[in-house]
Amino acid sequence: MGAPLIGARVERKEDYRFLTGAGQYTDDVELPRQSYAVFVRSPHAHAILKKISLDQARKAPGFIAAYTGEDFAAAKLGGLPCGWLITDVNGQPMKEPPHPCLAQGKVRHVGDQVAIVIAETSAQARDAAELVAVDYKVLPAVVDGAKARAKGAPQLHDIAPDNTCYVWAIGDKAVADAAFAKAAHVTKLEFINNRLIPNAMEPRVANGAYSRADDSYTLYVASQNPHVERLLMTAFVMGLPEHKVRVVAGDVGGGFGSKIYLYAEDVAVTWAAKQVNRPVKWTSDRSEAFLTDAHGRDHHTVAELAMDKDGKFLAMRVKTTANVGAYLSTFASCVPTILYATLLAGQYKTPVIHCEVTAVFTNTTPVDAYRGAGRPEATYVVERLVETAAREMKLDPAEIRRRNFITEFPYQTPVALQYDIGDYNATMDAAQQLADVAGFSKRKEESVKKGKLRGLGYAAYIEACGIAPSAVAGSLGARAGLFEAGEVRVHPTGSVTVFTGSHSHGQGHETTFAQVVADRLGIGIDSVDIVHGDTSKVLFGMGTYGSRSIAVGGTAIVKALDKIVAKGKKIAAHLLEAAETDVVYDRGIYKVAGTDKQKTFGEVAFAAYVPHNYPHDKLEPGLNENAFYDPANFTFPAGTYVCEVEVDPETGVVKIDKFTAVDDFGKIINPMIVEGQVHGGLTQGIGQALTESCQYDATGQLLTGSFMDYCLPRATDVPFYQVDTRETPCTHNPLGVKGCGEAGAIGAPAALMNAITDALGVKDMPMPATPQAVWKVLNNKQAA
């Protein structure tokens, strides 16, 4: 019964409801006696809050209530916690300044929340919020991470002198320096990894409700991990027991990292719901999203690669300043350290790596994980260095990579990680062939004839996904476990509901996970439903980020399925009057080996719930199993991307002519969904390299606060991608899966910038390579 489903291009089960408007997003949740909140936000990047007057707002039509930081302090609400402790080079804990839900005494970025105003309608709340009078004493601001530690720079937090959160390092500097001293060639680059604004299609929404009947709260929120949201909010901010708080994240329209975190608005509406004894809903508008959703990237880096005369890598030195914004967002501290510096080995046998990271506070929106989170920044360092080194040493860029590829596994890198498996030559071979690298010189000639410049660039990326072994994460400073939980509930007639702690906000888990379940049980996919996103239904969960869902969440489900099959075997053995050891499970049917005796999965399930003939002395009735899975290691997806561009030297316009991606994600469950993930990731990576740039002026005003100025890539900005995969199954999870969600965004920027610098014949080119930026670089080159 049932054809194999793992590896099949099954159409997405969830798309019918998404495409026909039947999705249930958080803003669709309208509760009885619903009220609406609007936040008063700071128009200044840095200012002292002298006085807040709510008098006029209170008189506005429909006004219900308004609260400021003083009210929150009086209620003893805590600040927003950071989930990862980084220990600095001196063995001291990072500086963790208070992150109040509503500003107390000072505002530190444009958009910092000052007050919450609640009214009968959203428009009335907005009108009333306009009447809140705030007296600010404006202070000078610092926005550029590279300038945050300069003498005389404005200071954000009393407890963080020189705006420094931490100076952290990994690797042995003395050994690295010694390797550099004897190098035949050193390649050095300095660049900025540009700040990005996530822009999920659905903005953030939070609807808090309180029940007097049982003194409990429910928060409906657009979140990527409702259980973690509940844990942080109850234990660290509100001082509530978890059993009195339910967090529901139903359909969520994209996250890309920005919805991992506990945000001030989530706490504010939940707390206010009890104060006004009505549900309180806040829906971010797009302008607020630009100002308050955690941003991504924003590194300033100097990186060096030392080589011998044959281009063999001897050592790497990297120095990065990471701008974390005005406050520490939930995982801000681990992104530019643990998720960044540990990836600097890339696909190569670089024996020594030293990386120092300085995290600084600035008067900008907090920065946290954004699709790839640290790994795009690391890949950019490694792959820009490697390509530049090849050009400087007159080596073919693929050849220099091949000379340094790791080929034996497991491989212990000098930066903590141990790669379990991979075949980097295989993905390189396939990418070169698919991209027709051999035909590049001919295409280049044709471009030259048209007065255009053509370039080709590679990126051979690696990422650490399947986050994470809890013990390892804990030893590195994580303040939470990073396992995943799953529950398989078999109903009496054999259909199955699966509860997962992973969260789908576009990934298609309802299909992919159902394929795994249906395949493993040998039942039809329509007999399987996947439930996620509700703490009152799902036993526990650590949520979705870091491409961890199938590797960790999927494995938890598999472990629960194994328990189901094993228990079913006991039941079947009883029903078939056979020894348990003689019963085999084969695609939905329990069979007694060597006989024609058999029971279907449905018959066994029915017996478990109608246990008239049942081994009561040995087994409990029912067929329902939980599993928690804590991975033994990270997974290491890797691949090679080849990008080919044509540049118009008159205007600076870059056209991506070809983009080829060959990834190794291990075993693939649904190739169609994986291709979609790769396409999306590539487009976001191309966005970073070509179009997207978050820019502030010197006073801390966001200059790119709408789509009029912030350029998300559009369909016409990207080519038809050529994608393929190679497969080395992950060695330490039963599905052999690695994860695919972030790869495109990790590998694309370096491939694209390598292609552009090749076309222009220059070493440096800042991201994003907008027409103006490319034109400037060409102009400077001509002038030089």
Next chain:
Amino acid sequence: MHAFKYHRPSSVKAAAALAKGEAKLLAGGQTLVQTMKLRLASPSDIIDLGALQDLAGIQSDGKTVTIGAMTRHADVAHSAEVKKTIPALAALAGMIGDRQVRAMGTIGGSLANNDPAADYPAAVLGMGATVITNKRKLSPDEFFKGMFTTALAADEIITAVSFPAPKRAAYIKFKNPASRFAIVGVFVADFGSSVRVAVTGAGPVVFRQAEMEKALAAKFAPESVANIKVKQDGLNSDLHASAEYRAHLVTVMAKRAVEAALK
């Protein structure tokens, strides 16, 4: 959006009578409605011109194309008459904004708003079109006054725009990557006896490029303009394009417009 009074008059006269104080005329609403939603504009009254059927429509006698002020961009882009008589104008209309904007936006609304990066001003100035209002007829030089400023009085309503058909013409636009408005748009029109070159997006208001007009009148060929350096003084400068880059793009776009006009 703040509250406002909504009117839908059935005649231009009635509309003009309502247009006073903080009232605003609503044509296609592609700028006004957005600024109202962001609470950047809070008109007391909205006078919706949508019921004025007489203001929509396209007429052509082969020498002149007259477009009613309430004609949508999409209708101009798809009009067989416009495509036949002034194909460059149909092409320009088809380049404005996106499909949704073109379905709602109107030529009268665009001109009255006079966004420095709008496309239609380049066509109006580039062909020396006549802007017809409920009060008078205006040449482009009279009509365009400055950034978001025109000669229109508060109670003056554009009713139509009349374009003389050039021998050949083309509009080439270098789009802002984010907004897709013109960073620089150049409209080149060859009338045989004279050539007009109008530039939008580059300065605070659409302007003519006299040196290029002269060179093209002598010889209508790309190389006539390819080496003309445009001064950056007074040009716009923003995140997406410095004045220097815009000045450079004016030359490149002019050259490409001539190439396109010759095709």
